[in-house]
Amino acid sequence: MAGTTGPLAGVRVVHLASLGPGPYAAMLLADLGCDVTVVDRVTPFPASVPAGQDPRRRGQRSICLDLKQPEARAVLDDLIAAADVLIEGMRPGVAERLGLDPDRLAALNPGLVYARMTGWGQDGPLAAQAGHDINYVALTGALHAMGPPGAPPPVPLNLLGDYAGGGAFLALGVLAALLERGKSGRGQVIDAAIVDGVGSLTAATLGMLACGRWHEKGGNVLDGGAPWYRTYRTRDGGFVAVGAIEPQFYAELLTRLDLDPADFPREEGASQVALERTLTGIFGSRDRAYWEEAFAGSDACVTPVLSFDEALRHPHQSVRHGYLDLAGVRQPAPAPRLSRTPAPTPTPPPGPGDHTEAVLHELGRSPAQAAALRATGAIA
Secondary structure (H helix, E strand, O other), X not given: OOOOOOOOOOOEEEEEOOXXXXXXXXXXXXXXXXXXXXXXXXXXOOOOOOHHHOHHHXXXXXXXXXXXXXXXXXXXXXXXXXXXXXXXXXXXXXXXXXXXXXXXXHHHOOOOEEEEEEOOOOOOOXXXXXXXXXXXXXXXXXXXXXXXXXXXXXXXXXXXXXXXXXXXXXXXXXXXXXXXXXXXOOOOEEXXXXXXXXXXXXXXXXXXXXXXXXXXXXXXXXXXXXXXXXXXXXXXXXXXEEEOOOHHHHHHHHHHOOOOHHHOOOOOXXXXXXXXXXHHHHHOOOOHHHHHHHOOOOOOOEEEOOOXXXXXXXXXXXXXOOXXXXXXXXXXXXXXXXXXXXXXXXXXXXXXXXXXXXXHHHOOOOHHHHHHHHHHOOEX
């Protein structure tokens, strides 16, 4: 059985197969030792990664159920009755139409933590509307703040919305609800919305805005408006990232580049324009590897901008064992790291239905009953 070691060993999670943030939250919980069973559809979602190679499914088991059939819903009820956590990522109202309304499930399992993952939330004028990462991020103001002035905001992958504002916040809510359940003995419903999570991530920026320290796009340190906090192209077409915010790091940057601090007062506007022009020329005069070596061991906060392939091979990651191989896929190791109850080594991700028979056996279904379910198409 999965989830036999780690800080959350013994916590049983049922994940109704979903897209984006739901699988990521399930991965985080499985990485920490939860026994996660993903309930796959008989007709799976179109996937960007084959299920048997998807890192978000690692350390989990899979059972295939056709939830349109009463016999399959009875199996799911048995799973939920024995679970600590249920994760679903459907539009508001869809789970209810499948008989999975919170009140019924609370009666079935009073200690159940019912984690609901959506983009817009369970209520509000946009709740029933379709959307994706870029839409949710757009409505928080975060997308508007990105990119150079006058240009369309860049697409920030789907890391900010789906995974940071969505999956990570869902997992945080699950942990909080489990901790509270230890005192009350009762489960509760988690309304995790990507738009809420990304909004939370903007807390510091909104604080700066409120006190007049956040300006129009391109006029701030953290949006690339300062020459000492941005990226520069190198001679070979690569890039370096400069993050010398604090005065001592700024001084180190100038020293390493043989620039006189008297020529570039840090806070003067004219000086910043001149420094940007100067740094563009200097960094553009050498290859990226040269600058990586030149700033090695320095507090100037200058690093190469690595591709994914390069990041996987970087010596720092090698020493810390930051990545591992599963099912032929190089992927991040579980994080964060705990000293006394470290995360278990993940098992390979399952294909849809790989553990259907084993899960049914644990639920007390006989081989004959399993065969009958398969004959009707309730399982696959």
